[in-house]
Amino acid sequence: MYKQEENEIRKGPWTVEEDRLLIHYIALHGEGRWNSLAKAAGLKRSGKSCRLRWVNYLRPDLKRGNITPQEERLIIDLQSRWGNRWSRIARRLPGRTDNEIKNYWRTRIKKKLQDRNLFSQHSIYSNWMPNPFLQENNVAEEDWVSQDSIFSNCMPDQYSMLQDSGAEKDYLQESLLLTNTVADFDEEARTEFSIAPSNSNTISDGGNNFEESRDIVENMGMSFQMESFEAMLPELYGFLMDDGPVSLFTG
DNA sequence: AATTCTCACAACCGCCGGTAT
DNA sequence: CATACCGGCGGTTGTGAGAAT
Numbered sequence: 595m596y597k598q599e600e601n602e603i604r605k606g607p608w609t610v611e612e613d614r615l616l617i618h619y620i621a622l623h624g625e626g627r628w629n630s631l632a633k634a635a636g637l638k639r640s641g642k643s644c645r646l647r648w649v650n651y652l653r654p655d656l657k658r659g660n661i662t663p664q665e666e667r668l669i670i671d672l673q674s675r676w677g678n679r680w681s682r683i684a685r686r687l688p689g690r691t692d693n694e695i696k697n698y699w700r701t702r703i704k705k706k707l708q709d710r711n712l713f714s715q716h717s718i719y720s721n722w723m724p725n726p727f728l729q730e731n732n733v734a735e736e737d738w739v740s741q742d743s744i745f746s747n748c749m750p751d752q753y754s755m756l757q758d759s760g761a762e763k764d765y766l767q768e769s770l771l772l773t774n775t776v777a778d779f780d781e782e783a784r785t786e787f788s789i790a791p792s793n794s795n796t797i798s799d800g801g802n803n804f805e806e807s808r809d810i811v812e813n814m815g816m817s818f819q820m821e822s823f824e825a826m827l828p829e830l831y832g833f834l835m836d837d838g839p840v841s842l843f844t845g
Numbered sequence: 846a847a848t849t850c851t852c853a854c855a856a857c858c859g860c861c862g863g864t865a866t
Numbered sequence: 867c868a869t870a871c872c873g874g875c876g877g878t879t880g881t882g883a884g885a886a887t
Contacts, residue, residue, distance in 0.1 A: 605857075606855095606857090642857090650855075681875060696876075697855085
């Protein structure tokens with residue numbers, strides 16, 4: 595239980611009346627100078643506490659409701675790119691706070707990824723386009739795209755199909771089998787995909803490679819063959835084989 | 846039905862960098 | 867220049883609700 599003495603700075607959950615006082619005061623005088631604001635508004639709270647309550651809960655431009663799948667994807671992308679820079683990540687999600695995103699990451703995403711264990715190093719969630727390619731081509735860090743983003747942005751229908759399929763095995767297999775598939779693209783296609791040099795059968799995604807990926811899949815008792823990919827996701831397979839490359843850098 | 850466990854979230858804390866005194 | 871103060875940030879914790887045992 596949060597302790598509180600008479601005539602001291604209050605702590606713990608905010609009451610409706612405290613919220614009302616804070617909202618009312620900010621409506622009249624604006625936000626900022628939180629310590630003096632707390633006193634002037636008649637709140638027995640620290641300036642920090644007032645700021646936190648306003649920024650994370652009372653601000654009128656906050657988006658209520660659950661994090662959408664699109665927002666979750668963005669959080670995963672940005673977290674893998676920037677680490678736990680929550681306030682920076684939050685700036686990319688209008689109406690969401692750093693606290694909310696941090697909590698969401700810790701309680702949902704992190705556990706989800708941990709549960710997938712094998713999935714972590716080889717998944718579409720963590721595989722990034724090879725840095726040397728991006729650097730050579732002067733692609734700004736801001737524009738780096740994860741494989742996850744490739745699917746969600748360039749092939750939304752196929753992506754949602756993958757999401758609907760549910761099983762993590764499918765995700766893993768899909769990701770690794772795409773590796774296999776893309777290795778068969780001609781040089782122009784590879785360049786468009788920014789995936790692998792023409793003399794390589796490898797995606798340099800931070801040390802993982804085709805052989806390693808194949809071993810993992812086979813150790814899981816699955817076969818690492820394009821045929822199974824074709825059978826599992828014929829539409830995506832067809833899209834990749836027939837419709838040619840998709841540009842990754844649309845911005 | 847009672848108890849324990851898990852999850853989600855609000856709110857706290859310490860630290861740090863920038864600014865005012 | 868030194869120090870005090872403030873706001874912002876990331877990590878952590880306390881709490882309540884609902885699920886599981």
